[in-house]
Amino acid sequence: MQMKKIILNLFVAVCSLVFISSCTSVIQVTVPNGSTLVVVDAFISNKPEAQKVRLTTTADYFSNAATPPLLGATVTLNDLTKNITYTFTPDGNGNYIYTPLLNDSMAVITHKYQLNISWNGNAYTAFSTLNRTTKVDTILFRSTALDAANNYPNDTTTPRRFFPLVIAKDAVGADDYYWLKVYKNGVFYNGPNQLKSFQDGGYQGTDGFLINPNFSFFQLTSDQNPIYRYDICTVEILSIDKNTNDFLGQLQTQLTNSQNGLFAVTPENVKTNIQQTAGTQKAIGWFNMGASSSKSQIAL
Numbered sequence: 001m002q003m004k005k006i007i008l009n010l011f012v013a014v015c016s017l018v019f020i021s022s023c024t025s026v027i028q029v030t031v032p033n034g035s036t037l038v039v040v041d042a043f044i045s046n047k048p049e050a051q052k053v054r055l056t057t058t059a060d061y062f063s064n065a066a067t068p069p070l071l072g073a074t075v076t077l078n079d080l081t082k083n084i085t086y087t088f089t090p091d092g093n094g095n096y097i098y099t100p101l102l103n104d105s106m107a108v109i110t111h112k113y114q115l116n117i118s119w120n121g122n123a124y125t126a127f128s129t130l131n132r133t134t135k136v137d138t139i140l141f142r143s144t145a146l147d148a149a150n151n152y153p154n155d156t157t158t159p160r161r162f163f164p165l166v167i168a169k170d171a172v173g174a175d176d177y178y179w180l181k182v183y184k185n186g187v188f189y190n191g192p193n194q195l196k197s198f199q200d201g202g203y204q205g206t207d208g209f210l211i212n213p214n215f216s217f218f219q220l221t222s223d224q225n226p227i228y229r230y231d232i233c234t235v236e237i238l239s240i241d242k243n244t245n246d247f248l249g250q251l252q253t254q255l256t257n258s259q260n261g262l263f264a265v266t267p268e269n270v271k272t273n274i275q276q277t278a279g280t281q282k283a284i285g286w287f288n289m290g291a292s293s294s295k296s297q298i299a300l
Helices: 001-021 242-255 259-262
Strands: 040-044 051-057 074-079 084-090 096-100 112-119 122-129 138-141 161-168 177-184 196-199 231-242 275-278 283-290 293-296
Touching: 040 242, 051 112, 051 242, 112 283, 122 283, 138 231, 138 293, 161 231, 177 242, 196 242, 231 242, 231 283, 242 259, 242 283
Parallel strands: 040 283
Antiparallel strands: 040 051, 051 096, 074 084, 074 112, 084 096, 112 122, 122 275, 138 161, 177 196, 177 231, 231 293
16 A cells, blocks of 8 residues: 555656656747837936937847947037027937037027937937035935834944935925935946935925935945945935926836836836938937036945
């Protein structure tokens, strides 16, 4: 009787292995190549430094190569308020650069702007108003991280990590939208989880409030590239508008969608404010004129 039970168990085990192995066949998915699109990355600020419009084209879904730069385009920026046109110069790698002269007033708060791009018989345009920003008042550091219970456990890492906390207050009297950007030794934390855009102090109804800790502390830096002692942390608050805030929120949702498991949303095309005015090759991307406020602090 015992021998029969052993044989039966072995038979069930073998059948299970056969069944499992039959479910692990590799399925080859063929993704057809879509139409090539022009991609516009045009976040221009009033910082006294070279301003850049980045133009590329889309690539195949499974391509591991960098997206191809768009060469041979003409890029201009019109200040519609002053009726002045600024011409951007190509660098041969898909970047189109304008370097403001001393006391150049290219980017002025409240002025309205029009971006114009022409390339290979195609033409594109976009519009943006340069809104006010707010001041970065203080950067503080905690050398311990929050745990699941919102406590600050002892940080036993060597060397110890530093986590920045930004103190800033929303400008009073209107609906303002901001993009909070953090840099380590001049290098931008550009991971999806570090994308922090918000209204007023963090959400509707917080006009004039201090910026909410959800945007001024949590996940400003990366666990893979933390701030250590003597690193320079720079925080920038760039003004955006409501549409740009919505765009950045949708972009973050799509970039982090794979992390959400059962709560993932249906993938969708990210919105664009780039309008096609001539030609047949469509464009995606975003244009924003922003006022910048920044502060740097050494982690000690």
